[in-house]
Amino acid sequence: MITGKVLGVYASVGHLLPAEQAEWYRKAAGEWGIDTFEIPILAGVPLASEIVDVLIEVDASLVVTLVAQWATVGQKSPAYGLSSVEESFRQIAILDACAVAQQCQSLSERGIHIRHMVLHTGQRCGETISHAIAFYRSLVDLRQLVTDVMPDCRLAVEVTDSLPSNHPTPFPAAKKAALTLTSLIQTVTSVNQKNVSSYSIPLIVNWGRLLVNGTPPLSGIEQILMSDVHLAGVILSGAGASEDGFLDSHNSHLDPNSGFSTADAASCVTVLESSEEPIFLGMKCSNKKGDEQLLVAEVMAAQAELLNQIN
Numbered sequence: 001m002i003t004g005k006v007l008g009v010y011a012s013v014g015h016l017l018p019a020e021q022a023e024w025y026r027k028a029a030g031e032w033g034i035d036t037f038e039i040p041i042l043a044g045v046p047l048a049s050e051i052v053d054v055l056i057e058v059d060a061s062l063v064v065t066l067v068a069q070w071a072t073v074g075q076k077s078p079a080y081g082l083s084s085v086e087e088s089f090r091q092i093a094i095l096d097a098c099a100v101a102q103q104c105q106s107l108s109e110r111g112i113h114i115r116h117m118v119l120h121t122g123q124r125c126g127e128t129i130s131h132a133i134a135f136y137r138s139l140v141d142l143r144q145l146v147t148d149v150m151p152d153c154r155l156a157v158e159v160t161d162s163l164p165s166n167h168p169t170p171f172p173a174a175k176k177a178a179l180t181l182t183s184l185i186q187t188v189t190s191v192n193q194k195n196v197s198s199y200s201i202p203l204i205v206n207w208g209r210l211l212v213n214g215t216p217p218l219s220g221i222e223q224i225l226m227s228d229v230h231l232a233g234v235i236l237s238g239a240g241a242s243e244d245g246f247l248d249s250h251n252s253h254l255d256p257n258s259g260f261s262t263a264d265a266a267s268c269v270t271v272l273e274s275s276e277e278p279i280f281l282g283m284k285c286s287n288k289k290g291d292e293q294l295l296v297a298e299v300m301a302a303q304a305e306l307l308n309q310i311n
Contacts, residue, residue, distance in 0.1 A: 002272050005307050008038040008284025011250050012299045018048035029058035032304040036061040040068035043096035061113040067120045071172040074123050081122015083135035083178045090134050105149045116156040124178040131178040132187045139191045156204045156232050161212035173247040174212050185227045202232035208239040211246045211259045233280035252285035269310045283307050
């Protein structure tokens with residue numbers, strides 16, 4: 001069952017000045033009734049004070065994603081990540097995740113509810129079993145560390161594409177994950193069995209990032225729902241079309257070539273409503289439409305309208 005709406009405002013407004021971005025958060029809460037937001041936080045880079053002030057004002061909740069952290073550092077250091085087979089890079093990724101957790105703790109102390117910290121494997125640089133073992137160790141350690149500083153926050157893991165390293169689409173437009181969805185489910189299941197007294201780590205799906213794999217996103221969602229791992233939420237968006245397949249650029253349903261439509265949203269809702277477990281439904285779309293750039297107001301309004309129609 002669907003139990004909430006989440007909006008990734010930053011994907012549409014991130015190029016604006018902080019004060020202008022803040023106004024879109026205020027509008028989302030005040031006019032569209034959406035007060036839970038997906039937002040990236042990078043290690044050592046605090047959120048702009050203008051945005052923080054508005055999040056406090058509207059009593060916001062956050063789904064904090066660290067995928068941008070892995071993508072940013074990963075462009076310089078491909079071995080970096082929580083599933084890295086090189087221990088030094090895995091430890092650096094853990095330290096960065098802890099730094100983000102400290103920022104989240106500070107936001108929480110100011111009245112902003114941190115619903116999830118969303119983690120990610122990092123790129124493939126070795127064998128599947130080695131990546132799975134490394135990611136398992138990272139999740140076990142971070143679950144306890146985050147629980148110690150933010151008892152109400154839950155770690156989650158985002159599913160991203162797992163195209164092979166020889167695919168022509170370059171990182172970070174593709175090839176983000178070291179583990180396939182099946183391997184990820186197996187790894188997270190093992191983590192959740194490690195300490196049954198703790199909470200179970202769920203998965204979060206980004207529709208557009210599953211499109212990059214070249215497989216129907218709905219089949220991935222159904223695979224998770226039939227597994228032993230809880231699906232905490234789905235973030236809807238499309239992707240960018242190219243000769244080599246889709247690119248991770250979060251194109252909206254306003255782009256007819258994005259691989260995502262209002263009909264896809266309706267199909268997703270039908271599947272999620274069949275589940276007895278609580279699942280949030282969100283959107284995170286950029287202003288891209290092929291080679292064009294849509295207006296911020298157009299994309300933001302379209303996302304809010306669709307979210308409010310399907311929830």
